């Protein structure tokens with residue numbers, strides 16, 4: 001399992017960056033969604049991203065952002081990828097890629113077999129997919145809810161773009177998730193936190209170790 005790449009999403013403290021790097025993360029995720037406990041303002045994100053070593057993908061997560069918001073982000077923060085975590089259509093995914101000049105990862109929520117067709121639809125438009133648990137109807141946040149979905153739904157599926165498994169992953173269950181789905185990449189947020197929006201360096205290290213075990 002040593003080649004499983006991972007993203008630590010929702011970094012809020014400058015100290016989260018060395019913790020994620022030390023654990024072996026390939027991607028660092030910054031959330032731009034004011035309702036989230038992980039929301040960052042642009043100057044804070046720019047300062048944090050500037051401390052990341054070369055070769056680590058710095059990903060901005062946005063939710064149904066308009067062009068002006070995306071332009072403000074991409075002008076100020078040294079980014080390598082944009083993650084769209086709202087109701088963006090495949091056409092909007094293509095627009096964001098063309099406008100930003102950055103690769104785009106589209107999050108697709110899965111709750112049941114009826115959601116698998118959506119993954120196929122977005123695979124034709126995005127550079128990467130993030131296959132996440134669909135948020136419960138009453139959830140305040142479209143992601144970062146610490147909920148897994150039934151991994152058997154995607155166990156035998158492959159797409160023609162790179163994809164990441166997300167949703168409720170923890171140091172304790174990530175090895176099983178990789179085994180069941182065959183994914184080469186995973187994403188975690190609340191599973192490596194001590195409280196909402198507060199990353200825990202020991203849990204980040206344990207997550208990386210679980211993928212190397």
Ligand SMILES: O=C(O)c1ccccc1NCC(=O)[C@H](O)[C@H](O)COP(=O)(O)O
Pocket residue numbers: 009010029031033036037038039061063085132141142143144145146147148166167168169187188189190191
């Ligand atoms: O993390 C957030 O606060 C967030 C807010 C708005 C949209 C998406 C959000 N997170 C999305 C992610 O990429 C998470 O890492 C992914 O949903 C997995 O989260 P978790 O189940 O907590 O590991």
